[in-house]
Amino acid sequence: MARIGYARVSTLDQDLELQVTKLTAEGCSIIRSEKASGSKREGRAELATIIDFLRPNDELVVTRLDRLGRDTRDVLNVIHECEQRGAFFTVLDPHVSTRGEMGHLVLTVLGMVAQMERRFIKERQREGIERAKSKGIYQGGKRRVSRARVLELAAAKVPVSQIADKLSCSRMQVYRILGEPQG
Helix, strand or coil: CCEEEEEEECCCCCCCHHHHHHHHHCCCCEEEEEECCCCCCCCCHHHHHHHHHCCCCCEEEECCHHHHCCCHHHHHHHHHHHHHCCCEEEECCCCEECCCCCHHHHHHHHHHHHHHHHHHHHHHHHHHHHHHHHCCCCCCCCCCCCHHHHHHHHHCCCCHHHHHHHHCCCHHHHHHHHHCCCC
């Protein structure tokens, strides 16, 4: 039986240290982490690796349910896949586990709350943007990656993956910039 921790943050500039520390203190012998959005399951290779290697009586542990995902169906599917492999799932805050009788019910409700919270955040954000646009003060999001630097590196025949590494961004951001109209 292994306790396997999963830590996730949504953006490259966020820190995983607190989650990793908590998972280590809980006795997780293996901890996989990634920086990826929790809005959908696609693109989260570390989570997929954990699920692929779960064995009977192993336990997947996360610090909070929203670290596993923000979509109720995705969260419940991950829990179901753990169970199909004979493994358990545990959330540390609040402490809920599929080892207990009430665990499934509580996790379902928590998953729905996480999804609802995500919808509220998006709605408040959209309302704020609309207000700012109506006042003529909305500028859009700030660029985090220098467009000029991406183009300079690309012109020097630096591969996209190396550009992304040098600028601490995703390859997709590099591709987006390279795909923008020049001029």
